[in-house]
Amino acid sequence: MIRVALLSTLLLAGASSLHAQKKGDSPLLKVGLEDRFTAKDPKAMAKLGVLNYGPLTWADHKRTTDIEKVLGEGRVLWMETEHFKIGCNLGFVGGPKDSKARRLMKSDLKRLNKKCSKIPASTSKLGPWLRMHLYAQRADDMYTEFVELTGKEELGKHLGNKEKFLLLMFQKKSDLARYMTSFGNRKSEQSQRLQHYGTGHFSVVMTAEGDDGPRDNETINAQFRFFMTQMLLDSVGGAPMWLSRGLAHNYEREIPCNMINCGIKPNESVDSSTQYKWAKKILKRSRHDGLCLPFVKLANETDLGYYGSLQAWSVADYMMQDKAKLAKFLQLVLGKYSRSRQIQALEAAFGKDPETFDLEWRKWVKKNYK
Numbered sequence: 001m002i003r004v005a006l007l008s009t010l011l012l013a014g015a016s017s018l019h020a021q022k023k024g025d026s027p028l029l030k031v032g033l034e035d036r037f038t039a040k041d042p043k044a045m046a047k048l049g050v051l052n053y054g055p056l057t058w059a060d061h062k063r064t065t066d067i068e069k070v071l072g073e074g075r076v077l078w079m080e081t082e083h084f085k086i087g088c089n090l091g092f093v094g095g096p097k098d099s100k101a102r103r104l105m106k107s108d109l110k111r112l113n114k115k116c117s118k119i120p121a122s123t124s125k126l127g128p129w130l131r132m133h134l135y136a137q138r139a140d141d142m143y144t145e146f147v148e149l150t151g152k153e154e155l156g157k158h159l160g161n162k163e164k165f166l167l168l169m170f171q172k173k174s175d176l177a178r179y180m181t182s183f184g185n186r187k188s189e190q191s192q193r194l195q196h197y198g199t200g201h202f203s204v205v206m207t208a209e210g211d212d213g214p215r216d217n218e219t220i221n222a223q224f225r226f227f228m229t230q231m232l233l234d235s236v237g238g239a240p241m242w243l244s245r246g247l248a249h250n251y252e253r254e255i256p257c258n259m260i261n262c263g264i265k266p267n268e269s270v271d272s273s274t275q276y277k278w279a280k281k282i283l284k285r286s287r288h289d290g291l292c293l294p295f296v297k298l299a300n301e302t303d304l305g306y307y308g309s310l311q312a313w314s315v316a317d318y319m320m321q322d323k324a325k326l327a328k329f330l331q332l333v334l335g336k337y338s339r340s341r342q343i344q345a346l347e348a349a350f351g352k353d354p355e356t357f358d359l360e361w362r363k364w365v366k367k368n369y370k
Contacts, residue, residue: 026075028089031128033074037118047115048133049140054078056085059166059196059203062183070182071175077132083158084139088132088169090208093217095124098256101218108134126217131169135224139167142225142251146232149247150334151327159235166196166203169224171214176207191223193231202235204228218257226252226261237335240342242298245309246316253278253313265305275306279369282314286365295346295354299339314369318361325349 035053038044045051055064056078064078064087076089096102106122112133113121119133126134143165147153158164170176173189180188183196184205191206204227208220215223229248233239239247245262252261258276274281285291285307292311293301301308319326332345346357 026072026089028075028077028128030092033077035077035079035129035132037116037129037133044116044118048112049081049115049136050079051082052080054087056080058085058183059163059201060183060198067179067183070178075175077128079132079136080164081136081140083143084136084165084167086132086136086139086167086169088128088135088167089171089175090128090131090169090220091171092128093126093131093208093214095126096216096218098218100256104255105217108137112137135167135169138221138224139165139228142228143232145251146229149323149327150236150330152236152331155236159232161200161202161235163199163201165231165235166201167228168203168205169220170205170207171209173207173209176205179205191227193227193234195234202231204231215259216257218255219259222252222255222257222259223261225255233334238337239330239334240299240337241302242304242308242312243316243330243333243337245304246312246314247320249309249313250316250320260306260309262304262306262309265303268306270306278310278313281307282310283365283369285310286362292358292362295358296339296343299337299342314365315361318364319350321364322350 034040035050038048038050040053054077058064058067064076067087068074068076076087079086079088096105109119109123110121112119119130123130147159152159168176168179170179176191177187177189180186180194184194189207192204194203194205195201196203204224206220206224206227208215210219226248229251230244233244233247238244249261252259260275264270291307293308295315298308298311298315304312319329326349329345329349332348333342343354347353350357352360
């Protein structure tokens, strides 16, 4: 009996130690769980588009309190906006070093500052609550841009879905892995989009930790834009892989960083020192017959690899030059994207058969990419 009691004591002590370790590694200990920018004042919340803080209902009939039972209490900030429910435990991070990225960040902060004067219009260090508000604003921005891009206003609230979109942003891969095992029905520690079939929620689950350590601020933002684009496409029926990837890469690459966010096939030779220079690489390939996939093949491609991803990005970039035509194309293929359907949509929206489209795209690349 003494041995059993001793073993039970040791197990309880170990569990308590583990729980303490979970709380102790949280950056939220330094800032607290109450939003210091609004202090839960209804007027301040309304100006920032905040409807509620945690606890919130979540996917598959769970609540955020259920998530905290797995991750540890007080380790995630929770917020609800018009179209999103957001969980975030990103820590402190320095501001961007790239000049373009700094301008983009200042623009985001100035907009927040106009809504709430307690939020700094400029800062060299971003904390958990400031990052939460930044991504809440960015999520709503992407939602608005997506509605404009696809012309899906007629679908109404949440793009016709019953539930709001979910966004989870973790500082550590270990938190993401525990969430995915307990609530995503899969083992993974990678950033990804996730659909909860029980309640129909579409979500993005991300981590700021890469294989080589913490990602910088710009890389996280770029990856956020990539997965958000794909998730929103999923929510309106889905798109062919090349288009989903191509549009996602377009939004991702508006943020200056060195992330490529695509796989490289074993038979692809890619110079790691220049793998980020997509415009230059696709320009070189466009000059040679046979190096680019014809549209009729791209339409059904499911293993894009590196060079296929470059082409998907560029073709989507070309289509985005005429947003009205792209919107028509999207309306015709979203949810119904067989190759024949895509060819019909190409002719209806852009007035070109696939062969002519390929030639016009390559001409545009040679003219516009340096």
